[in-house]
Amino acid sequence: MIPSHEVWHLLTWLSGRPRAWWMSRGLDRGEPEAVAVLWPEGAKALETLVARRSAGVPLAHLLGEWSFYGRRFFVNRHTLIPRADSEPMVEAVLSEFPPPRRPRQPLRVLDLGTGTGCLLLSVLADCPTEVAGIGVDQSRAALAVARANGVGLGIGQERLQWLWGSWLEDAVWHRLSGLAPFDVVLCNPPYLAGDDPHLAQGDLLSEPRAALAGLIDSADGLHDVRVVLQRLPSILAPGAAVFLEHGWTQREAVLEIAAQAGFQDRQGGSDLEGRPRWVRLAGVECRVAGS
Ligand SMILES: C[S@@+](CC[C@H](N)C(=O)[O-])C[C@H]1O[C@@H](n2cnc3c(N)ncnc32)[C@H](O)[C@@H]1O
Numbered sequence: 001m002i003p004s005h006e007v008w009h010l011l012t013w014l015s016g017r018p019r020a021w022w023m024s025r026g027l028d029r030g031e032p033e034a035v036a037v038l039w040p041e042g043a044k045a046l047e048t049l050v051a052r053r054s055a056g057v058p059l060a061h062l063l064g065e066w067s068f069y070g071r072r073f074f075v076n077r078h079t080l081i082p083r084a085d086s087e088p089m090v091e092a093v094l095s096e097f098p099p100p101r102r103p104r105q106p107l108r109v110l111d112l113g114t115g116t117g118c119l120l121l122s123v124l125a126d127c128p129t130e131v132a133g134i135g136v137d138q139s140r141a142a143l144a145v146a147r148a149n150g151v152g153l154g155i156g157q158e159r160l161q162w163l164w165g166s167w168l169e170d171a172v173w174h175r176l177s178g179l180a181p182f183d184v185v186l187c188n189p190p191y192l193a194g195d196d197p198h199l200a201q202g203d204l205l206s207e208p209r210a211a212l213a214g215l216i217d218s219a220d221g222l223h224d225v226r227v228v229l230q231r232l233p234s235i236l237a238p239g240a241a242v243f244l245e246h247g248w249t250q251r252e253a254v255l256e257i258a259a260q261a262g263f264q265d266r267q268g269g270s271d272l273e274g275r276p277r278w279v280r281l282a283g284v285e286c287r288v289a290g291s
Pocket residue numbers: 079080081082083086112113114115116117118119136137138139142165166167168188189190191210211212214215224
């Protein structure tokens with residue numbers, strides 16, 4: 001059986017009525033048999049959803065959407081399900097553009113491994129039109145979802161660009177250098193080791209392996225972090241900041257990789273539970289041609 005809060009989540013989504021509406025009519029449990037008394041025609045659909053959830057289908061996949069930083073994002077089996085633990089990093093990015101968030105000149109934000117686009121779109125939605133963004137992903141199917149989310153959030157197409165390709169290939173860096181320099185970089189890369197037991201547990205079983213462990217397995221999960229941090233200085237603007245998420249045991253290793261890549265300023269940030277989960281990196285010598 002699934003937890004009662006998930007049953008309520010499914011019932012309120014299916015019916016379009018809040019929990020208070022049901023409770024005010026005497027429903028104290030959201031289970032299908034209790035719902036059948038008040039809403040016989042909906043109870044069968046609820047029963048099906050509860051059965052699929054009990055079989056391990058992520059709640060986000062049943063709903064086709066998930067909440068992140070106060071907005072709803074379409075999700076499917078080609079995207080990572082946005083995690084609330086990534087929200088503090090978005091908050092930190094936005095604090096780079098304090099209200100009224102008016103940059104003196106147009107700024108470019110790059111999101112490497114954009115998935116649903118939740119990081120990039122959350123930033124752009126709260127910034128003025130002078131801030132534009134580019135989301136990169138190796139999955140065309142994920143980029144289709146990110147594009148749909150951009151449209152759904154009403155972010156003008158002139159502010160958004162989506163680029164398909166792998167950062168393990170030179171071609172992507174070549175394309176990005178044509179779009180550089182970037183002022184802010186967001187990256188929630190895959191960072192699980194290839195043999196991490198979490199890959200075989202819970203919702204992770206239904207998420208793309210490339211989103212969790214990358215296209216190439218690595219023993220410490222940090223292969224993508226190494227590649228990205230080594231290559232980033234070639235496309236950064238002077239004064240640029242990089243925000244990179246990592247696993248909660250990886251802080252020291254990530255800081256070491258960042259130092260080797262030439263980032264002089266290295267600060268750490270936490271997730272919602274206070275665990276070390278992301279870094280802000282700056283102070284690197286920019287190697288963009290002409291800068
Ligand atoms: C951990 S998910 C992050 C998704 C989203 N940014 C978020 O925070 O929910 C990592 C993303 O990186 C993409 N990815 C993995 N390896 C990649 C590569 N070599 N090049 C480009 N994108 C890659 C995956 O397809 C996935 O969408």
